[in-house]
Amino acid sequence: MLQYISKRLLSVLISLLGVSVIVFFMVRLTGDPVTAILGQHPSPEAETELRQKWGLDKPLPTQYLNLLWNLVRLDLGRSYRTYASVTNDIKEHFPATAELTIASMLFATFFGIAAGVIAATRRGTIFDYSSMFGSLVGVSMPIFWLAMTLIIIFAFWLSIVPISGRISSDIYPPLTTPTNFYIIDSIISGNFAAFFSTLWHLLLPAVTLGTVPLAIVARMTRSSLLEVMNADYVRTARAKGLAEKVVIMKHALKNSMIPVITVIGLEFGYLMGGAVMTETIFAWPGIGKWLYDALAARDMMQIQGGVLFIAVLFMLVNLTVDILYAYFDPRIRIGGSKT
Incomplete structure (x- = not known):
């Protein structure tokens, strides 16, 4: 396993x-x-x-x-506009993007796996067809169109969710942000008004950004689980008289999760790329919005x-x-150690 990890680390560096x-x-x-x-x-x-x-008079090499050399020292230079440290700018904006990305991934993973499992166990039913059609629509939907649709319906027509920002400006007491992760800071400080306001502001951007991954996870879970359910050990588990729920959850689901x-x-990677568009639309003060402003300038x-x-x-993820893949499927690390 250690040899496998070492090879992967070398691949990341290259x-x-x-x-x-x-x-x-x-x-x-x-x-x-200039x-x-x-x-x-x-x-x-x-x-x-x-x-x-700025050293622009030197040759490109x-x-x-x-x-x-600056990368080795974790120094990404200074902005041409503000002369602020780029590293510090990233530290300032990364927590907002991290909260949005994690929330989107949790949303996509939970509902995607759930939809895929139900579709696989009810193959050929109306739920199977409707969930797969919904996932096809989700994959095909442009993120900016989905964002504008959700804003019009839930923010303008129904007025039940905020349209922009990370937290309401009238929260009392005001939230102190030592980590700049608003959810963590609100829990640490016991400021539950800020906690629920943060979650409420996070809802629309997270759903927008997580819809495409949800659709892909659902389709992959369904196809992988259907393949595993025909395996010999699953049929053996059924022959032993185990309940179908136990067969699915205990025997089939774990092995079907490898490709998922x-x-x-x-x-x-899609979430980080989609964050640029999503954060710009929702005025979310993360790296995506910061990078968009940098591109414009x-x-x-x-x-x-x-x-x-x-x-x-992206490489670290x-x-x-x-x-994790090697942990769930030992054949990968065993095969890798022979090469």
């Missing part, structure tokens, strides 16, 4: 190196940051001074090596740092999923 090269050159294709800061016709003196200040876990890990350092951070996060 992937990170490749991503850093792609991000470094792609960001520089968006335009000259033009974005000084305008179309800056004076030669101001342009030279700014290029020297030197700039890339400086980037690698992989899908859940891969969907994390052509702030190369913020774009570069934000994309690299999301890439590292995939590494965790691979380890």
